Amino acid sequence: MSRPLALAFLLPLLALAAARLAVPRDAHAEPRAPQTVPKGYLAFDDGDSVTIRWPEGPEVVRILGIDAPEVQHLEHDLPFAQPFGGRAAGFLRGCVAVCDEVRILRAKEKDPYGRTLAYLFFDGKNYSALVVAARLAVANVDHYGDNGLPEPAAEVVATAKAAGPVPFEEPYRYRARMRKVSAWMKARGSYPGVAPDEGGR
Numbered sequence: 001m002s003r004p005l006a007l008a009f010l011l012p013l014l015a016l017a018a019a020r021l022a023v024p025r026d027a028h029a030e031p032r033a034p035q036t037v038p039k040g041y042l043a044f045d046d047g048d049s050v051t052i053r054w055p056e057g058p059e060v061v062r063i064l065g066i067d068a069p070e071v072q073h074l075e076h077d078l079p080f081a082q083p084f085g086g087r088a089a090g091f092l093r094g095c096v097a098v099c100d101e102v103r104i105l106r107a108k109e110k111d112p113y114g115r116t117l118a119y120l121f122f123d124g125k126n127y128s129a130l131v132v133a134a135r136l137a138v139a140n141v142d143h144y145g146d147n148g149l150p151e152p153a154a155e156v157v158a159t160a161k162a163a164g165p166v167p168f169e170e171p172y173r174y175r176a177r178m179r180k181v182s183a184w185m186k187a188r189g190s191y192p193g194v195a196p197d198e199g200g201r
Contacts, residue, residue: 034103034121039096046071047088047137050120052104062115064107064147065128065156066137067171070178074192077182078175084168088136095130099123107147119152126152129159135166 043051043058047068052059068088072081096102099122107117120127129152131137139160146153168174185191 034105037102037104039099039102042096042102044089044093044096046085047092047131049115050092060115061104061118061120062111063128064117064119064144064149065126065139065141065153066131067140068131068137069168069171070174077179079178079182079185079191082168082171082174084136084166088131091131091134091136092127095122095127105149105152107149109147117147119149126155128152128156132156132159133163135163138166138170 037052041053043053045051048063048066050061050063052061069082069085070078071085071089072078101121101123103121103124104116105119105121109117111117122130128137128139132139139156141153141157182191
């Protein structure tokens with residue numbers, strides 16, 4: 001093979017290899033098949049998030065398709081738990097307690113806080129649909145889209161239409177109101193852990 005012909009053959013291959021090396025790979029950058037999660041790895045907080053304590057490090061997961069009522073989070077300007085927040089958190093714990101298998105289906109992107117966006121399945125059942133059917137979370141697919149996972153998202157939307165109204169204020173409205181309450185409390189030194197002279201920070 002002549003040298004010019006060899007170069008013409010090799011250059012496209014080298015360019016392709018360089019392009020692949022130039023793109024950083026994220027372990028969760030692309031959708032993948034559902035992954036089994038050992039139940040003992042799960043740590044709970046509220047009704048729409050979990051932390052998976054993998055041996056290589058924790059993964060914080062924001063469960064897709066839903067917004068559950070809030071629990072108390074002083075660090076997030078939530079000085080009081082929202083009504084039904086504890087029930088939603090307990091519902092998630094209960095689902096995990098009675099199931100035999102937990103699986104996670106991750107979206108392509110993470111959220112602005114670096115959390116994994118994913119659906120959880122308990123014995124093959126979509127948790128987001130279960131908690132919406134129990135009227136302990138609102139569906140937010142119409143606001144955020146399906147995140148590249150149309151089938152579980154469509155199930156949540158259909159479940160919400162059949163479930164009826166929830167007995168609590170929409171969580172995003174509650175969060176907005178608590179930000180105002182928190183600012184007022186901090187300015188007066190009545191926010192837990194904040195002295196009066198820290199109120200403006």
